[in-house]
Amino acid sequence: MNFWADPIKIIYDWLMLTLTSWGLDGAVANIIADLLGIVLLITAAMVLDIMLVWVERKVVARFQGRLGPNRIGPFGLFQPFPDIIKLIIKEDITPNGADVVVYNIAPILSLGSVIFLWAVVPLASTIYGTDLNVALLYLVAAGALGTLSIIMAGWASNNKYALLGAFRQVAAMISFEIPMVVALLIPTIIAGSLSLKDITASQSGGMWFFLFSPLGAVLFLISAIAELGRSPFDLNEGESEIVSGYHIEYTGMKFGLFYAGELLHAFTFGGFAAVLFFGGWHGPWASQYPLLGAFYFIAKAMFGYWVIMWVKYTVPRIRIDHMLAFNWKFLTPVAFALLIITAVAHSLLKGAGFWPYFLGMFFSNVLLGWVTLEILRATTHKQRLAVETPNPVAHH
Amino acid sequence: MQNPWIYIGLFLLVGIIIPIIPIAFSALIAPRKPNPIKQSTYECGIETVGESWVQFKAQYYIFALVFLIFDVETVFLFPWALALNALPFFAVLEGILFILILMAGLSFAWRKGMLEWV
Numbered sequence: 001m002n003f004w005a006d007p008i009k010i011i012y013d014w015l016m017l018t019l020t021s022w023g024l025d026g027a028v029a030n031i032i033a034d035l036l037g038i039v040l041l042i043t044a045a046m047v048l049d050i051m052l053v054w055v056e057r058k059v060v061a062r063f064q065g066r067l068g069p070n071r072i073g074p075f076g077l078f079q080p081f082p083d084i085i086k087l088i089i090k091e092d093i094t095p096n097g098a099d100v101v102v103y104n105i106a107p108i109l110s111l112g113s114v115i116f117l118w119a120v121v122p123l124a125s126t127i128y129g130t131d132l133n134v135a136l137l138y139l140v141a142a143g144a145l146g147t148l149s150i151i152m153a154g155w156a157s158n159n160k161y162a163l164l165g166a167f168r169q170v171a172a173m174i175s176f177e178i179p180m181v182v183a184l185l186i187p188t189i190i191a192g193s194l195s196l197k198d199i200t201a202s203q204s205g206g207m208w209f210f211l212f213s214p215l216g217a218v219l220f221l222i223s224a225i226a227e228l229g230r231s232p233f234d235l236n237e238g239e240s241e242i243v244s245g246y247h248i249e250y251t252g253m254k255f256g257l258f259y260a261g262e263l264l265h266a267f268t269f270g271g272f273a274a275v276l277f278f279g280g281w282h283g284p285w286a287s288q289y290p291l292l293g294a295f296y297f298i299a300k301a302m303f304g305y306w307v308i309m310w311v312k313y314t315v316p317r318i319r320i321d322h323m324l325a326f327n328w329k330f331l332t333p334v335a336f337a338l339l340i341i342t343a344v345a346h347s348l349l350k351g352a353g354f355w356p357y358f359l360g361m362f363f364s365n366v367l368l369g370w371v372t373l374e375i376l377r378a379t380t381h382k383q384r385l386a387v388e389t390p391n392p393v394a395h396h
Numbered sequence: 397m398q399n400p401w402i403y404i405g406l407f408l409l410v411g412i413i414i415p416i417i418p419i420a421f422s423a424l425i426a427p428r429k430p431n432p433i434k435q436s437t438y439e440c441g442i443e444t445v446g447e448s449w450v451q452f453k454a455q456y457y458i459f460a461l462v463f464l465i466f467d468v469e470t471v472f473l474f475p476w477a478l479a480l481n482a483l484p485f486f487a488v489l490e491g492i493l494f495i496l497i498l499m500a501g502l503s504f505a506w507r508k509g510m511l512e513w514v
Contacts, residue, residue, distance in 0.1 A: 343492070
Protein backbone atom coordinates (compact mmCIF):
# COMPACT_ATOMS: atom_id res chain seq x y z
CA MET A 1 0.00 0.00 0.00
CA ASN A 2 1.34 3.37 -0.97
CA PHE A 3 2.54 5.43 2.01
CA TRP A 4 0.86 8.64 0.91
CA ALA A 5 -2.52 6.99 0.45
CA ASP A 6 -2.93 5.96 4.07
CA PRO A 7 -0.02 7.10 6.25
CA ILE A 8 -1.48 6.52 9.68
CA LYS A 9 -2.48 2.92 9.03
CA ILE A 10 0.97 2.05 7.73
CA ILE A 11 2.71 3.56 10.73
CA TYR A 12 0.23 1.88 13.06
CA ASP A 13 0.71 -1.55 11.47
CA TRP A 14 4.48 -1.24 11.65
CA LEU A 15 4.23 -0.18 15.30
CA MET A 16 1.97 -3.10 16.22
CA LEU A 17 4.30 -5.49 14.43
CA THR A 18 7.33 -4.19 16.30
CA LEU A 19 5.61 -4.21 19.67
CA THR A 20 4.20 -7.70 19.33
CA SER A 21 7.53 -8.98 18.11
CA TRP A 22 9.00 -7.77 21.39
CA GLY A 23 6.68 -10.24 23.08
CA LEU A 24 3.98 -7.86 24.26
CA ASP A 25 0.34 -8.93 24.34
CA GLY A 26 -1.95 -7.57 21.55
CA ALA A 27 -4.08 -5.40 23.82
CA VAL A 28 -1.09 -3.85 25.61
CA ALA A 29 0.57 -3.15 22.27
CA ASN A 30 -2.64 -1.46 21.17
CA ILE A 31 -2.61 0.76 24.23
CA ILE A 32 1.02 1.71 23.75
CA ALA A 33 0.44 2.56 20.09
CA ASP A 34 -2.58 4.61 21.14
CA LEU A 35 -0.54 6.47 23.75
CA LEU A 36 2.12 7.37 21.20
CA GLY A 37 -0.54 8.65 18.82
CA ILE A 38 -2.20 10.66 21.59
CA VAL A 39 1.05 12.28 22.70
CA LEU A 40 1.84 13.16 19.09
CA LEU A 41 -1.59 14.69 18.50
CA ILE A 42 -1.57 16.71 21.71
CA THR A 43 1.97 17.92 21.08
CA ALA A 44 0.96 19.01 17.57
CA ALA A 45 -2.01 20.90 19.05
CA MET A 46 0.25 22.63 21.60
CA VAL A 47 2.80 23.62 18.95
CA LEU A 48 -0.04 25.03 16.88
CA ASP A 49 -1.20 26.88 19.98
CA ILE A 50 2.22 28.48 20.35
CA MET A 51 2.19 29.66 16.75
CA LEU A 52 -1.31 31.06 17.30
CA VAL A 53 0.14 33.56 19.77
CA TRP A 54 2.16 35.02 16.91
CA VAL A 55 -0.83 34.93 14.53
CA GLU A 56 -3.04 36.68 17.06
CA ARG A 57 -0.58 39.47 17.77
CA LYS A 58 0.20 40.12 14.12
CA VAL A 59 -3.46 40.16 13.11
CA VAL A 60 -4.55 42.45 15.93
CA ALA A 61 -1.70 44.77 15.05
CA ARG A 62 -2.72 44.95 11.41
CA PHE A 63 -6.35 45.57 12.33
CA GLN A 64 -5.20 48.44 14.51
CA GLY A 65 -2.92 49.89 11.86
CA ARG A 66 0.43 49.00 13.40
CA LEU A 67 3.10 46.40 12.69
CA GLY A 68 3.07 43.91 15.52
CA PRO A 69 6.10 41.93 16.66
CA ASN A 70 8.82 42.03 14.02
CA ARG A 71 12.08 42.00 15.95
CA ILE A 72 12.55 38.41 16.99
CA GLY A 73 13.13 36.21 14.00
CA PRO A 74 11.90 36.93 10.47
CA PHE A 75 8.58 38.77 10.73
CA GLY A 76 8.63 38.22 14.48
CA LEU A 77 7.97 34.50 14.05
CA PHE A 78 9.94 33.49 17.12
CA GLN A 79 8.07 35.92 19.38
CA PRO A 80 6.09 33.23 21.26
CA PHE A 81 9.28 31.64 22.59
CA PRO A 82 10.43 34.62 24.65
CA ASP A 83 6.81 34.95 25.78
CA ILE A 84 6.81 31.40 27.09
CA ILE A 85 10.21 31.77 28.74
CA LYS A 86 9.03 34.97 30.44
CA LEU A 87 5.91 33.29 31.75
CA ILE A 88 7.79 30.27 33.06
CA ILE A 89 10.36 32.23 35.02
CA LYS A 90 7.82 34.59 36.60
CA GLU A 91 7.17 34.17 40.28
CA ASP A 92 4.03 32.30 41.16
CA ILE A 93 2.10 34.48 43.63
CA THR A 94 -0.80 32.80 45.38
CA PRO A 95 -3.09 35.34 47.04
CA ASN A 96 -3.63 34.79 50.74
CA GLY A 97 -6.89 33.15 51.63
CA ALA A 98 -7.14 31.46 48.25
CA ASP A 99 -8.43 27.93 48.09
CA VAL A 100 -5.17 26.30 47.04
CA VAL A 101 -6.35 23.04 45.49
CA VAL A 102 -9.11 24.59 43.38
CA TYR A 103 -6.87 27.56 42.54
CA ASN A 104 -4.29 25.24 41.01
CA ILE A 105 -6.67 22.90 39.24
CA ALA A 106 -8.53 25.68 37.38
CA PRO A 107 -5.90 26.60 34.72
CA ILE A 108 -5.05 22.94 34.11
CA LEU A 109 -8.71 22.11 33.55
CA SER A 110 -9.15 25.17 31.36
CA LEU A 111 -6.43 24.13 28.91
CA GLY A 112 -7.26 20.45 29.37
CA SER A 113 -10.88 20.90 28.35
CA VAL A 114 -9.73 22.37 25.03
CA ILE A 115 -7.21 19.61 24.42
CA PHE A 116 -9.91 16.98 25.02
CA LEU A 117 -11.77 18.30 21.99
CA TRP A 118 -8.97 17.28 19.63
CA ALA A 119 -9.63 13.59 20.18
CA VAL A 120 -12.56 13.50 17.77
CA VAL A 121 -11.65 16.09 15.15
CA PRO A 122 -11.12 14.49 11.73
CA LEU A 123 -8.05 16.06 10.21
CA ALA A 124 -8.31 13.92 7.07
CA SER A 125 -10.14 10.90 5.83
CA THR A 126 -7.79 8.58 7.69
CA ILE A 127 -6.11 10.92 10.16
CA TYR A 128 -8.17 11.40 13.27
CA GLY A 129 -8.03 10.54 16.94
CA THR A 130 -10.96 8.20 17.10
CA ASP A 131 -14.28 7.80 15.37
CA LEU A 132 -16.73 8.28 18.20
CA ASN A 133 -20.34 7.74 17.18
CA VAL A 134 -21.50 10.47 19.61
CA ALA A 135 -18.76 12.94 18.76
CA LEU A 136 -20.99 16.05 18.73
CA LEU A 137 -22.35 15.25 22.18
CA TYR A 138 -18.77 14.71 23.37
CA LEU A 139 -17.86 18.17 22.03
CA VAL A 140 -20.62 19.85 23.99
CA ALA A 141 -19.73 17.90 27.14
CA ALA A 142 -16.00 18.58 26.98
CA GLY A 143 -16.68 22.25 26.29
CA ALA A 144 -18.73 22.43 29.47
CA LEU A 145 -15.62 21.53 31.49
CA GLY A 146 -14.17 24.87 30.44
CA THR A 147 -17.14 26.63 32.00
CA LEU A 148 -16.49 24.72 35.21
CA SER A 149 -12.87 25.85 35.27
CA ILE A 150 -13.94 29.50 35.04
CA ILE A 151 -16.11 29.35 38.13
CA MET A 152 -13.34 27.45 39.92
CA ALA A 153 -10.87 30.21 39.07
CA GLY A 154 -13.24 32.97 40.13
CA TRP A 155 -14.18 31.37 43.41
CA ALA A 156 -10.76 30.25 44.52
CA SER A 157 -9.08 33.59 43.93
CA ASN A 158 -10.56 35.20 47.05
CA ASN A 159 -11.20 38.37 45.07
CA LYS A 160 -14.48 40.19 44.52
CA TYR A 161 -13.64 41.15 40.95
CA ALA A 162 -12.68 37.63 40.04
CA LEU A 163 -15.89 36.28 41.51
CA LEU A 164 -18.10 38.82 39.77
CA GLY A 165 -16.31 38.29 36.49
CA ALA A 166 -16.64 34.54 36.80
CA PHE A 167 -20.39 34.78 37.60
CA ARG A 168 -21.07 36.97 34.60
CA GLN A 169 -18.90 34.95 32.27
CA VAL A 170 -20.48 31.65 33.30
CA ALA A 171 -24.01 33.13 33.00
CA ALA A 172 -23.16 34.24 29.47
CA MET A 173 -21.51 30.96 28.53
CA ILE A 174 -24.32 28.71 29.69
CA SER A 175 -26.90 30.96 28.07
CA PHE A 176 -25.19 30.76 24.70
CA GLU A 177 -24.91 27.00 24.89
CA ILE A 178 -28.56 26.64 23.91
CA PRO A 179 -28.30 28.23 20.44
CA MET A 180 -24.95 26.50 19.96
CA VAL A 181 -26.34 23.04 20.67
CA VAL A 182 -29.33 23.72 18.43
CA ALA A 183 -26.98 24.91 15.68
CA LEU A 184 -25.06 21.65 16.15
CA LEU A 185 -28.27 19.71 15.62
CA ILE A 186 -28.58 21.06 12.07
CA PRO A 187 -25.64 19.16 10.55
CA THR A 188 -26.91 16.17 12.53
CA ILE A 189 -30.23 16.31 10.75
CA ILE A 190 -28.69 16.83 7.33
CA ALA A 191 -26.07 14.12 7.74
CA GLY A 192 -28.06 11.74 9.90
CA SER A 193 -25.23 11.07 12.30
CA LEU A 194 -23.50 12.58 15.33
CA SER A 195 -20.09 11.30 14.30
CA LEU A 196 -17.82 14.05 12.97
CA LYS A 197 -16.19 11.64 10.55
CA ASP A 198 -19.59 10.79 9.00
CA ILE A 199 -20.62 14.42 8.86
CA THR A 200 -17.44 15.31 7.02
CA ALA A 201 -17.72 12.31 4.71
CA SER A 202 -21.27 13.27 3.73
CA GLN A 203 -20.02 16.67 2.53
CA SER A 204 -18.07 15.12 -0.32
CA GLY A 205 -18.35 16.39 -3.83
CA GLY A 206 -18.62 20.05 -2.95
CA MET A 207 -21.93 19.78 -1.09
CA TRP A 208 -20.84 21.71 1.91
CA PHE A 209 -23.46 22.14 4.62
CA PHE A 210 -22.86 25.87 4.51
CA LEU A 211 -24.78 25.86 1.21
CA PHE A 212 -27.65 23.90 2.70
CA SER A 213 -27.96 25.96 5.84
CA PRO A 214 -26.18 29.33 5.80
CA LEU A 215 -28.23 30.56 8.73
CA GLY A 216 -27.08 27.56 10.74
CA ALA A 217 -23.46 28.42 10.03
CA VAL A 218 -23.98 32.04 11.11
CA LEU A 219 -25.85 30.92 14.22
CA PHE A 220 -23.07 28.52 15.13
CA LEU A 221 -20.45 31.22 14.58
CA ILE A 222 -22.19 33.76 16.80
CA SER A 223 -22.89 31.37 19.64
CA ALA A 224 -19.36 29.92 19.36
CA ILE A 225 -17.82 33.38 19.74
CA ALA A 226 -19.95 33.85 22.85
CA GLU A 227 -18.97 30.42 24.18
CA LEU A 228 -15.32 31.26 23.78
CA GLY A 229 -15.65 34.28 25.96
CA ARG A 230 -14.13 36.46 23.28
CA SER A 231 -15.09 39.95 22.27
CA PRO A 232 -17.66 41.21 21.65
CA PHE A 233 -18.83 38.95 24.45
CA ASP A 234 -15.85 39.18 26.76
CA LEU A 235 -17.27 40.84 29.84
CA ASN A 236 -14.97 38.78 31.98
CA GLU A 237 -11.89 40.13 30.29
CA GLY A 238 -13.08 43.68 30.26
CA GLU A 239 -9.77 45.26 31.01
CA SER A 240 -11.37 48.58 31.62
CA GLU A 241 -14.32 47.25 33.57
CA ILE A 242 -13.55 44.54 36.03
CA VAL A 243 -9.81 44.45 35.49
CA SER A 244 -9.36 41.14 33.78
CA GLY A 245 -12.09 39.26 35.59
CA TYR A 246 -11.48 35.75 36.73
CA HIS A 247 -7.81 35.56 35.89
CA ILE A 248 -6.87 38.61 37.90
CA GLU A 249 -4.96 36.72 40.58
CA TYR A 250 -3.08 34.38 38.26
CA THR A 251 0.55 34.98 37.36
CA GLY A 252 3.17 33.25 35.34
CA MET A 253 2.50 30.00 33.58
CA LYS A 254 -0.98 29.58 35.08
CA PHE A 255 -2.07 32.75 33.33
CA GLY A 256 -0.22 31.47 30.30
CA LEU A 257 -2.34 28.32 30.34
CA PHE A 258 -5.55 30.38 30.47
CA TYR A 259 -4.41 32.59 27.61
CA ALA A 260 -3.11 29.74 25.47
CA GLY A 261 -6.27 27.79 26.23
CA GLU A 262 -8.41 30.63 24.98
CA LEU A 263 -6.48 30.93 21.71
CA LEU A 264 -6.52 27.19 21.11
CA HIS A 265 -10.23 27.11 21.94
CA ALA A 266 -10.87 29.78 19.31
CA PHE A 267 -8.88 27.83 16.73
CA THR A 268 -10.69 24.61 17.67
CA PHE A 269 -14.04 26.27 17.13
CA GLY A 270 -12.78 27.50 13.77
CA GLY A 271 -11.98 23.84 13.13
CA PHE A 272 -15.49 22.76 14.11
CA ALA A 273 -17.04 25.36 11.86
CA ALA A 274 -14.83 23.96 9.09
CA VAL A 275 -15.80 20.35 9.81
CA LEU A 276 -19.50 20.94 10.30
CA PHE A 277 -20.25 23.56 7.68
CA PHE A 278 -17.35 24.08 5.30
CA GLY A 279 -16.52 20.56 4.22
CA GLY A 280 -13.75 19.65 6.66
CA TRP A 281 -10.84 18.11 4.87
CA HIS A 282 -12.51 18.00 1.44
CA GLY A 283 -10.75 19.65 -1.44
CA PRO A 284 -9.08 18.78 -4.74
CA TRP A 285 -7.31 15.41 -4.49
CA ALA A 286 -7.93 15.18 -0.75
CA SER A 287 -9.42 11.69 -0.93
CA GLN A 288 -6.27 10.13 -2.37
CA TYR A 289 -3.75 12.01 -0.28
CA PRO A 290 -4.84 12.36 3.34
CA LEU A 291 -2.01 14.72 4.22
CA LEU A 292 -3.36 17.15 1.63
CA GLY A 293 -6.75 16.79 3.32
CA ALA A 294 -5.17 17.68 6.66
CA PHE A 295 -3.65 20.77 5.02
CA TYR A 296 -7.07 21.83 3.68
CA PHE A 297 -8.59 21.33 7.11
CA ILE A 298 -5.95 23.47 8.82
CA ALA A 299 -6.42 26.16 6.14
CA LYS A 300 -10.18 26.21 6.65
CA ALA A 301 -9.80 26.23 10.42
CA MET A 302 -7.38 29.13 10.09
CA PHE A 303 -9.97 30.96 7.98
CA GLY A 304 -12.61 30.34 10.67
CA TYR A 305 -10.17 31.57 13.32
CA TRP A 306 -9.49 34.66 11.22
CA VAL A 307 -13.23 35.44 11.04
CA ILE A 308 -13.43 35.09 14.83
CA MET A 309 -10.48 37.46 15.24
CA TRP A 310 -12.00 39.87 12.71
CA VAL A 311 -15.18 40.10 14.76
CA LYS A 312 -13.17 40.50 17.96
CA TYR A 313 -11.12 43.45 16.79
CA THR A 314 -13.92 45.26 15.01
CA VAL A 315 -16.96 45.21 17.25
CA PRO A 316 -17.03 46.91 20.69
CA ARG A 317 -17.85 45.03 23.82
CA ILE A 318 -21.50 44.28 24.59
CA ARG A 319 -22.95 44.89 28.04
CA ILE A 320 -24.00 41.88 30.07
CA ASP A 321 -27.73 42.61 30.05
CA HIS A 322 -27.69 43.27 26.30
CA MET A 323 -25.77 40.06 25.82
CA LEU A 324 -28.25 37.95 27.75
CA ALA A 325 -31.24 39.67 26.15
CA PHE A 326 -29.65 39.03 22.74
CA ASN A 327 -29.40 35.37 23.58
CA TRP A 328 -32.72 34.62 25.18
CA LYS A 329 -34.92 36.96 23.18
CA PHE A 330 -33.33 36.70 19.76
CA LEU A 331 -30.92 33.80 19.26
CA THR A 332 -32.89 31.07 21.04
CA PRO A 333 -36.19 31.61 19.20
CA VAL A 334 -34.34 31.97 15.89
CA ALA A 335 -32.38 28.80 16.62
CA PHE A 336 -35.48 26.75 17.36
CA ALA A 337 -37.34 28.18 14.37
CA LEU A 338 -34.37 27.21 12.20
CA LEU A 339 -34.42 23.71 13.67
CA ILE A 340 -38.12 23.33 12.89
CA ILE A 341 -37.69 24.59 9.33
CA THR A 342 -34.66 22.37 8.72
CA ALA A 343 -36.42 19.29 10.06
CA VAL A 344 -39.51 19.90 7.90
CA ALA A 345 -37.53 20.72 4.76
CA HIS A 346 -35.19 17.76 5.24
CA SER A 347 -38.00 15.26 5.82
CA LEU A 348 -40.03 16.48 2.87
CA LEU A 349 -37.18 16.77 0.39
CA LYS A 350 -34.68 14.11 1.34
CA GLY A 351 -35.62 11.68 -1.38
CA ALA A 352 -36.06 14.24 -4.11
CA GLY A 353 -32.61 14.48 -5.63
CA PHE A 354 -29.92 17.14 -5.25
CA TRP A 355 -31.36 20.31 -6.76
CA PRO A 356 -34.82 20.28 -5.07
CA TYR A 357 -33.13 19.51 -1.74
CA PHE A 358 -30.54 22.23 -2.07
CA LEU A 359 -33.00 24.88 -3.27
CA GLY A 360 -35.58 23.92 -0.65
CA MET A 361 -33.12 24.08 2.26
CA PHE A 362 -31.38 27.21 1.03
CA PHE A 363 -34.54 29.18 0.40
CA SER A 364 -36.14 28.05 3.65
CA ASN A 365 -33.10 29.55 5.39
CA VAL A 366 -33.37 32.73 3.37
CA LEU A 367 -37.08 32.93 4.20
CA LEU A 368 -36.40 32.57 7.91
CA GLY A 369 -33.66 35.20 7.72
CA TRP A 370 -35.98 37.61 5.93
CA VAL A 371 -38.85 37.02 8.40
CA THR A 372 -36.45 37.59 11.31
CA LEU A 373 -35.20 40.85 9.83
CA GLU A 374 -38.75 42.05 9.23
CA ILE A 375 -39.72 41.29 12.84
CA LEU A 376 -36.62 43.09 14.07
CA ARG A 377 -37.34 46.04 11.85
CA ALA A 378 -40.94 46.29 13.09
CA THR A 379 -39.84 46.07 16.72
CA THR A 380 -37.17 48.74 16.43
CA HIS A 381 -39.53 50.94 14.39
CA LYS A 382 -42.03 50.75 17.23
CA GLN A 383 -39.33 51.50 19.80
CA ARG A 384 -38.00 54.42 17.81
CA LEU A 385 -41.48 55.89 17.39
CA ALA A 386 -42.05 55.63 21.13
CA VAL A 387 -38.89 57.63 21.73
CA GLU A 388 -39.17 60.16 18.92
CA THR A 389 -42.82 61.11 19.04
CA PRO A 390 -42.92 64.37 20.95
CA ASN A 391 -45.16 64.42 23.98
CA PRO A 392 -47.98 66.88 23.59
CA VAL A 393 -47.00 69.73 25.87
CA ALA A 394 -49.11 72.81 26.16
CA HIS A 395 -46.79 75.45 24.66
CA HIS A 396 -48.34 78.13 22.54
CA MET B 397 -10.99 -2.15 16.17
CA GLN B 398 -10.93 -1.68 19.86
CA ASN B 399 -13.48 0.28 21.82
CA PRO B 400 -13.09 3.99 20.94
CA TRP B 401 -13.74 4.95 24.55
CA ILE B 402 -10.45 3.40 25.61
CA TYR B 403 -8.79 5.94 23.34
CA ILE B 404 -10.87 8.73 24.86
CA GLY B 405 -9.95 7.58 28.36
CA LEU B 406 -6.23 7.61 27.53
CA PHE B 407 -6.67 10.96 25.81
CA LEU B 408 -8.25 12.47 28.92
CA LEU B 409 -5.40 11.16 31.03
CA VAL B 410 -2.64 12.48 28.79
CA GLY B 411 -4.60 15.69 28.19
CA ILE B 412 -4.60 16.41 31.91
CA ILE B 413 -0.93 15.52 32.38
CA ILE B 414 0.43 17.64 29.54
CA PRO B 415 -0.72 21.05 30.89
CA ILE B 416 0.76 20.10 34.26
CA ILE B 417 4.24 19.92 32.73
CA PRO B 418 4.75 23.69 32.17
CA ILE B 419 3.39 24.44 35.63
CA ALA B 420 5.67 21.89 37.26
CA PHE B 421 8.62 23.21 35.28
CA SER B 422 7.79 26.74 36.36
CA ALA B 423 7.50 25.64 39.98
CA LEU B 424 11.05 24.32 39.74
CA ILE B 425 12.67 27.33 38.12
CA ALA B 426 10.70 30.34 39.24
CA PRO B 427 11.82 32.40 42.24
CA ARG B 428 9.73 32.20 45.36
CA LYS B 429 9.89 35.27 47.58
CA PRO B 430 6.54 35.70 49.30
CA ASN B 431 5.84 38.78 51.33
CA PRO B 432 2.51 39.94 52.74
CA ILE B 433 2.13 42.97 50.48
CA LYS B 434 2.65 40.93 47.33
CA GLN B 435 0.21 38.28 48.38
CA SER B 436 -2.61 40.57 49.40
CA THR B 437 -5.68 40.51 47.23
CA TYR B 438 -6.02 43.05 44.44
CA GLU B 439 -8.66 45.75 44.74
CA CYS B 440 -7.61 48.65 42.56
CA GLY B 441 -4.68 49.57 44.77
CA ILE B 442 -6.48 49.95 48.08
CA GLU B 443 -7.00 47.67 51.04
CA THR B 444 -9.87 45.23 50.59
CA VAL B 445 -13.19 46.20 52.08
CA GLY B 446 -15.46 43.50 53.44
CA GLU B 447 -15.65 39.84 52.62
CA SER B 448 -14.43 38.67 49.23
CA TRP B 449 -17.19 36.19 48.72
CA VAL B 450 -19.90 38.67 47.74
CA GLN B 451 -23.56 37.87 47.80
CA PHE B 452 -24.83 35.82 44.91
CA LYS B 453 -27.34 37.82 42.92
CA ALA B 454 -30.63 35.96 42.55
CA GLN B 455 -30.83 36.81 38.86
CA TYR B 456 -28.02 34.33 38.12
CA TYR B 457 -30.16 31.61 39.62
CA ILE B 458 -33.07 32.51 37.33
CA PHE B 459 -30.86 32.32 34.25
CA ALA B 460 -29.42 29.01 35.39
CA LEU B 461 -32.94 27.63 35.83
CA VAL B 462 -34.05 28.72 32.36
CA PHE B 463 -30.83 27.29 30.94
CA LEU B 464 -31.53 23.98 32.69
CA ILE B 465 -34.97 23.67 31.14
CA PHE B 466 -33.73 24.32 27.63
CA ASP B 467 -30.66 22.16 28.04
CA VAL B 468 -32.80 19.17 29.03
CA GLU B 469 -34.94 19.96 26.00
CA THR B 470 -31.92 19.82 23.70
CA VAL B 471 -30.87 16.55 25.29
CA PHE B 472 -34.27 15.15 24.29
CA LEU B 473 -33.93 16.63 20.82
CA PHE B 474 -30.64 14.85 20.10
CA PRO B 475 -32.13 11.37 19.48
CA TRP B 476 -35.01 12.93 17.57
CA ALA B 477 -32.67 14.76 15.22
CA LEU B 478 -30.53 11.67 14.81
CA ALA B 479 -33.38 9.35 13.90
CA LEU B 480 -35.16 11.79 11.62
CA ASN B 481 -34.17 9.85 8.52
CA ALA B 482 -35.77 6.63 9.67
CA LEU B 483 -38.98 8.03 11.11
CA PRO B 484 -42.24 8.83 9.25
CA PHE B 485 -43.22 12.45 8.71
CA PHE B 486 -45.55 12.29 11.72
CA ALA B 487 -42.46 12.18 13.97
CA VAL B 488 -41.33 15.54 12.59
CA LEU B 489 -44.67 17.04 13.57
CA GLU B 490 -44.36 15.51 17.03
CA GLY B 491 -40.91 16.99 17.46
CA ILE B 492 -42.21 20.38 16.34
CA LEU B 493 -45.02 20.11 18.89
CA PHE B 494 -42.44 19.42 21.60
CA ILE B 495 -40.36 22.44 20.57
CA LEU B 496 -43.47 24.63 20.46
CA ILE B 497 -44.48 23.63 23.99
CA LEU B 498 -41.07 24.72 25.22
CA MET B 499 -41.22 27.91 23.18
CA ALA B 500 -44.45 28.65 25.04
CA GLY B 501 -42.42 28.21 28.23
CA LEU B 502 -39.82 30.69 26.97
CA SER B 503 -42.52 33.20 26.06
CA PHE B 504 -44.01 32.80 29.55
CA ALA B 505 -40.62 33.51 31.10
CA TRP B 506 -40.20 36.52 28.81
CA ARG B 507 -43.56 38.03 29.65
CA LYS B 508 -43.07 37.46 33.38
CA GLY B 509 -39.83 39.42 33.27
CA MET B 510 -37.65 36.47 34.23
CA LEU B 511 -35.20 37.27 31.43
CA GLU B 512 -34.43 40.77 32.62
CA TRP B 513 -31.15 41.62 34.25
CA VAL B 514 -32.15 43.78 37.15
